Amino acid sequence: MNFGFLIFPGLEDLDLVGPWEMISMWSKHAAGPENCLMVAESHEPVISENGMSINPHVSFSDCPPLNFLLVPGGQGTRREVDNPALIRFVAREAEHCHAVLSVCTGTFILHRAGLLTGRKATTHWASLDRLRALGDVAVVEDRVVRDGNIWTSAGISSGIDLALAFIEHMAGEKAAGRIQLGAEYYPSGRSYGMMHELAQAPMYVKKWKTQEE
């Protein structure tokens, strides 16, 4: 089994590495996919939104057939939706993938590849209106949204929750629990400045409970 992580210039770092960590742990400690691969258009280093320089494992032309594909978001997605090579790659792999997942504004890449028409999906809270404006997506203000074999998630850090929900779906609650404990993913649950109550916060965030409550 091959789990591919699409990388491109201007991807948001944690969008990628949150799920990368969880899926890699699944692979190593709980019989997940054998190969976790970062795939880019070419073999050149990819510079993320925050300046991290990553060497891809494979390029579009030498990538083995993928069983799963995850697409991160970031400012770079605004350019990459108009990159025919990248959109073709996503559409091509989606044809035989068991599941395609995106984090944050990676949703817009899935949409351009034709994967979201008539589907439920979400994205970063600040891009929800832009997703609604596409007109053919049923936008859901939740942290993780599944519609068949297409999984999308909210902003940046939500990819961690997406990955755990996906692992539970594929391998059961116990496997997800082992990864959660291994990664010690029991967040502090503080809301700094109680900004989760802001008017522009998405529905699920407004209902979020701090550990103090």
Add this chain to the structure above:
Amino acid sequence: MNFGFLIFPGLEDLDLVGPWEMISMWSKHAAGPENCLMVAESHEPVISENGMSINPHVSFSDCPPLNFLLVPGGQGTRREVDNPALIRFVAREAEHCHAVLSVCTGTFILHRAGLLTGRKATTHWASLDRLRALGDVAVVEDRVVRDGNIWTSAGISSGIDLALAFIEHMAGEKAAGRIQLGAEYYPSGRSYGMMHELAQAPMYVKKWKTQEE
């Protein structure tokens, strides 16, 4: 201001990129440190525990003086505690840094650099006994532990909470809240398999509340 992130073979990916994301957002959106730099022993690509290949920005010999230094954990720390060049670098930078931070088993690197004797600190739950066995550290079973200008945190994902607590300390609750909202860090708060109640879970995890409660 220069914020350095130490990288070495076998570092745990999310230990690094969780705080890297939060500190980079602080830098870009809330007047944090101008430069966020990944620093390694040489300019060669660094391969993480999960196989991510990262190109360092600077090496020990051409790294500008750091104001802050963060050390991730990972299996690689078990080798790097015996790497004199790396330990010397950490000790040298710590002399003039405003703060030194570690995630997960990065704690053992800080200890070998002489930064933890007689101090409060923490690490990944599965390494707490190993930290206690060092004999000169006051081990605390909390997610984020501060002792003066030394900050340590629990396992893998805890670096995100460490970074937010550090940003609050440096720049106030509003700045931390802006980063939290930007990164949409309002985790689902699920406990898969309720494994946080296991006997071996650290104290703060046993008290952790799921969003369902």
